[in-house]
Amino acid sequence: EDKVVQSPLSLVVHEGDTVTLNCSYEVTNFRSLLWYKQEKKAPTFLFMLTSSGIEKKSGRLSSILDKKELFSILNITATQTGDSAVYLCAVEAPPKVNDMRFGAGTRLTVKP
Amino acid sequence: EPEVTQTPSHQVTQMGQEVILRCVPISNHLYFYWYRQILGQKVEFLVSFYNNEISEKSEIFDDQFSVERPDGSNFTLKIRSTKLEDSAMYFCASDVAGELFFGEGSRLTVL
Numbered sequence: 001e002d003k004v005v006q007s008p009l010s011l012v013v014h015e016g017d018t019v020t021l022n023c024s025y026e027v028t029n030f031r032s033l034l035w036y037k038q039e040k041k042a043p044t045f046l047f048m049l050t051s052s053g054i055e056k057k058s059g060r061l062s063s064i065l066d067k068k069e070l071f072s073i074l075n076i077t078a079t080q081t082g083d084s085a086v087y088l089c090a091v092e093a094p095p096k097v098n099d100m101r102f103g104a105g106t107r108l109t110v111k112p
Numbered sequence: 113e114p115e116v117t118q119t120p121s122h123q124v125t126q127m128g129q130e131v132i133l134r135c136v137p138i139s140n141h142l143y144f145y146w147y148r149q150i151l152g153q154k155v156e157f158l159v160s161f162y163n164n165e166i167s168e169k170s171e172i173f174d175d176q177f178s179v180e181r182p183d184g185s186n187f188t189l190k191i192r193s194t195k196l197e198d199s200a201m202y203f204c205a206s207d208v209a210g211e212l213f214f215g216e217g218s219r220l221t222v223l
Contacts, residue, residue, distance in 0.1 A: 042214035042215055100157060102157075
C-alpha cells in the first residue's frame with residue numbers, strides 16, 4: 001500500500017530558528033512530490049519536485065528530493081510567526097495519476 | 113489572480129439529508145478534484161474529473177457520492193444521504209501541470 005509519512009507531527013520553534021520538515025514515501029510508481037502550506041483552510045502550493053538532488057527555492061523556503069532514499073525535506077530559514085501552519089506533503093504515483101496521497105502533515109508553530 | 117471558489121463555506125445538515133457542495137474551478141483548468149479533511153486528520157482524495165467524467169475515485173467515494181459539471185463552469189459534489197461521519201471540510205481543486213489549486217473549502221457538519 002502506498003504510504004506518505006511526515007515527521008515530526010508537530011514542531012514549536014522561536015522566530016529566527018531554522019526548521020527542517022521531513023517527508024518519506026513508499027509508492028509503486030513515483031511521479032512527483034508536492035509540498036503545501038495549510039493555514040486556516042485551503043492548502044496552498046509551495047513546491048513540486050520530480051528530480052532528485054535539485055533544490056527548489058522560494059524566499060526562505062527550500063526543498064529537495066532524494067528518489068533513492070525516498071524522501072524529501074522542506075527547509076524554512078529565519079522563521080517568522082507567519083510561517084505557523086500545517087505543512088503537507090503529497091505524492092503522485094501513477095497509474096493513479098490523479099490520486100495524490102497526502103501525509104498527515106507537520107504542524108509548525110513559530111513563537112515570537 | 114485566478115482562484116477556485118467554493119460555496120457554501122459552512123453547511124449544517126441533519127443526518128440523512130442530501131447536500132450539494134459547489135465549486136467553480138479556475139477557467140482554463142481541465143482536471144477537477146474533490147478532497148476531504150476530517151477535523152484533525154489528513155487530506156483525503158475523493159474523486160477526480162476530466163472531460164466530463166470521473167477519471168478516478170477512492171474507496172471513500174461510494175454510491176452516496178456523485179459529481180457533476182452541469183454547465184461547464186460549476187463542479188458539484190452531491191452526498192445523497194449524509195451520515196455523521198461525512199462531517200468534514202470538503203476541498204475542491206483544479207489542476208494545471210500538476211499544481212493543484214485548492215478552494216477555501218466547504219465545512220459540512222452533519223447532526
